[in-house]
Amino acid sequence: MRKIIRQVKAAWMRGGTSKCWVFERQDLRIPGYSEDDILLRLFGSPDPRQIDGVGGGSSTTSKAVILEQSSVAGIDVDYTFAQVGIEQAVVDWGSNCGNCSAVIAPYALKQGWVAAVNGEVNVRIRNTNTGQILVERMSLDPSHQQILIPGVPFPGQEVEIGFVDPAGATTGLLFPTGKQQNVLSVAVTTDGPEQQVPATLIDAGAPMVIISADSAGLDDVPFTQWATQSLNETDRLEAIRRAGAVAMGMAPDPASAQRAIPKLAIISASTESDFSVMMLSMGKPHPALAITGSIGLTVASHHEATIVSETAALPIGEVLKMQTPAGILETRYRQLDGELVVGTTRTARELAEAQLSFDPILPDDSAAEATLATLDFDAEEDLLPDPAPHKRKTVFASVGLFTALGLGATILGGGLLNPPATTTDGDYKGETLEIIIPLAEGGGTDTWARFVGQELTHQIPGVPGFAPTNEAGGEGITGSNHFASSAKKDGTELLVSTATTVVPWVLDRDVVRYSFENLEPVLVNGTGGVIYARSAAGVEGIDDLINRDKPLVFGGISATGLDLTTLVAFDLLDADISATFGFEGRGPVNLALQRGEVDIDYTTTSSYHSAVEPIAKEGKAEVLMSFGQLDAEGKIVRDPNFPDVPTVAEVYEKLHGEAPSGPKFNAYRTLLGLTYTYQKGLWAPKDAPQEAIDLLRESAEHLSENKEFNSKADKVLGGYPIVADEQLSKKVQEAYTVTDETRSYVEALLKDSYGIEIN
Known part of the structure; x- marks a missing residue:
């Protein structure tokens, strides 16, 4: 069996605060396929990441603009907008997109559909989704070609957009119920x-x-x-x-x-x-x-x-x-040539011209052969031999297949995409392990999750497929909430945790819908860090933290994130510290410290050698203490990466003459375990089959003992081991037990010292 490869001409353009793929109507006419089929396949849907297509994985980047010269008198361009589904195999044709419409004037000018008159381009547009008439004006004066708008960090061509008499384009009435409220x-x-x-x-x-x-x-x-x-x-x-x-x-x-x-x-x-x-x-x-x-x-x-x-x-x-x-x-609301025009100013920019490959996946069966036989091929070169059959069950998540079988999107609700789980038979063969990463691509957590997840699948019997999926938003809360409410219960879907998602749970924020008490750990991995201060601020050692004439200024990102462990450490030590928050990362804080704008900071192990060690050797900074690590018995011990640096607990004893104890110390020890020793982890739903959880843990333990993995993992994991032994569940349960006393103390600290109330 052979399959079609079609090249579809497209332009990738930014319109306002959206990114849109722009097509000409004639280029989306492929015999045997609807525009829905073609767009879904080109965009890589359904898939949260749209990894096998040109979609951007968000509602503002999964948009199609379809244009053609209009045959209607008084109209230059007919414009059809399509919102391409991301996780669902659905194309929504019921609305218009004003941001994407900004691309029409520059595109029409480039294609020669309209001409400039006295250095100005005017285009009259009919949106076919709603019947709405738009007018666009674009000046070719260089002073109008590069302006900024909110939500876009770079300038673009200024385009004035007006909606002509916009009332009732979809329903027929401005107020469809006849009432203003x-x-x-x-x-x-x-x-x-x-x-x-x-x-x-x-x-x-x-x-x-x-x-x-x-x-x-x-x-x-x-x-x-x-x-x-x-x-x-x-x-x-x-x-x-x-x-x-x-x-x-x-x-x-x-x-x-x-x-x-x-x-x-x-x-x-x-x-x-x-x-x-x-x-x-x-x-x-x-x-x-x-x-x-x-x-x-x-x-x-x-x-x-x-x-x-x-x-x-x-x-x-x-x-x-x-x-x-x-x-x-x-926006502007005014009369123009006797018509009400409501509009605003957007910018547009062409990002790329492209030839997109429409490559439908067809099964090797008689129904597909029959469909294929009806198609009109332009040349023999369009036909390529099929690749070797894919072995994973998810191979049939293709819209091309849906069309060939005549089943459409309704197949998503059936059993073909959700075959019976086989994770309880000691073998993940034919399965795909999906790792939900609740933060954006490219960060430390994303790098960790992709590395560990890929390596883990090689250790799991049956070698399942690997599908990392980023679901960013709400500081990691959105994706974690979604996992808690809809994760598969068969052991094929795991959640990534990090300090960013753990701390909101510790604080019992009302937006948090997930609970680590309802999850089972598959593996955990930690990190470490140190607290350091600016020497020019009069800090030569730990004694300079207390009884100061002027508090040291701490540079923070957010008091309700990883900074929280450091703030609790300062409070435990009775250090004279004030804080300023809002920095975008530890790198900017480090630069601010070197400029003398802040006095004290912390860094994790991964950035210590590049950010802190050089200025410490130059005498510009003093490394005061490490956060430490929790040992198997829950005691704070020295970090193996900083064997010569005292822990926060040791510093307390040196400053106050006794070992730390009480609510502040208990809170610090709890946060140390949650945000450092067990900072990152992979979790399964608690009601996943025990056989699946046991198999995943055993595979993770084998991974932790694999010499080849550990040699590769040094840079990513920072020398901190993967923990997945027989005591994992017990260790994590103890570490993730947050008492009411600790929560109350932390909430009071944030409110009284930093004016932050938790909600």
Whole structure:
């Protein structure tokens, strides 16, 4: 059997705060395949990372713009927008994207579809999804070609975008219910009570449900924390959005509501703009603001009794300023040639021109042969021999296969993609081990997880496939919460933990939905670190930490992250320390210390030799203590990487003449275990089959004893061993037992010393 290889011409462009693949309609016509099939395969969906396609793994980077010259009088370009599903094999054609529309004017000019007149390009566009007419203006004056907008760190071509008479493009009415404000009856759970939620339901730019911060449960939360705190309200916010879809006549019931529309916007009063707004896109906080959403908000602000007009600073003029997570966005509301035009300014930039390979995966069966036989080949060169059959069960996650079999996306709910688990027979053959990494790609945790996960699969009988999946957001909380609620229970899906996700659990933050008490450790691995100070600040040794005339300034990233262990150490020692937070990493803190802006810092083992050792040798810094490590009995011992450096516990004894004890010391020892000795780990759901957990642990123990692995692992693991012995569960259970006394002490320390209240 042979398969088709088709080359699809595309341009990769940034439009506003989105990245979009731009296609011409004719290039997406491949016999035997729908545009859904083609886009899903090109983008690499369904797959959270879209690793085998050009999608970017997020709602703002999994977008397609399909263009062609229009045959409609008075229209230059027909524009179709497609939101390509990421984890689901679904393409949503029901909405427009204002950010992506910014690419149309520069693309049309480059293709010769429109011409510049007096140094200015004007394009009239019809969005085929909604029927909305857009007008775009682009000046070729060099002073207008490179400007910055909020949410994009680099400049681009300025494009003015206007939505012409934007009311009712999808539903036919500006206010589909006939009212400026409705009260939605929202049932979050099937058996729970209904909640009454005031909302403005508007269709302008795109259908949208607008609610207040109070209705969203965010009224007492600073705007900068909305994205994280909204994780508490995810289910309720989605229920509100779906209830709005039903009220707007867009769905017969909540379950039938589309994923992309209506959009949901949350607003509150602001002292920096007319109001603050955060929008949810595909269920997650939008990093800036959808332009179609800004259009609806702008129109709503000019109508009495809407949630927006009741919240916004009055009076509302032609220019509206909205505070978004990325900065202030301005829109304009004005009459142009007798038409209402609502718009804003975006930028666009072409990133690349490409020939994308449409390479459908077809099974070697008669149904596929029959489908293949009907296709129209241009040349024999289009046909290539099939590769050797893939041995993993996940091979059939191909949309090309779905089309060939005539099953479509409904197959996702059946058994083909979820074959019976075989992890209980002592062999993972045919399985794929998925490692959920709740932080972004490229960081230390991501590097660790990919290295350890890949090596672990080689030790597991049957040698399963390996699929690392990043699910970043909310400082690691989003992915961890998702794992807790939906992880597979067969031992094929593991969660990565690190200090970033452990500390919020220790603090019992209300956005945390996961608990390490409900997880089983497969392996753990630690790190270490030292505390050092600037010599020029008058620090020659540990005695200079106390009874100071002026406190030493500690440079921190976040008091509720890994910094917390250091803060507890300072409190335990009674060190005279003040703190400033907000640095973007330990590297910037180290540079600030060398410049004299801060006085004391810490570093982990991995960066010690490059960041601290050189300035210590030059006499610019003094290494004061190491955090230490917990031994098998839970006692604090010296770090093997710093055998000549006293631990925090030893320093306490030297300063105060007795061994440390009491609530402060107990809290320090607990955090030491959680954030250093057992800092990183792989975890399975507690109700995974015991046979699977035992097999994974045995494989991890074999890995820890493998000389070849340990020689390769030195740089990544920093000399700290993989722990996966028979006592692993007991050790971790003891380390991860956080008493009420410790939690209370830590909360009081953060509140009293640093003004931080945990919620």
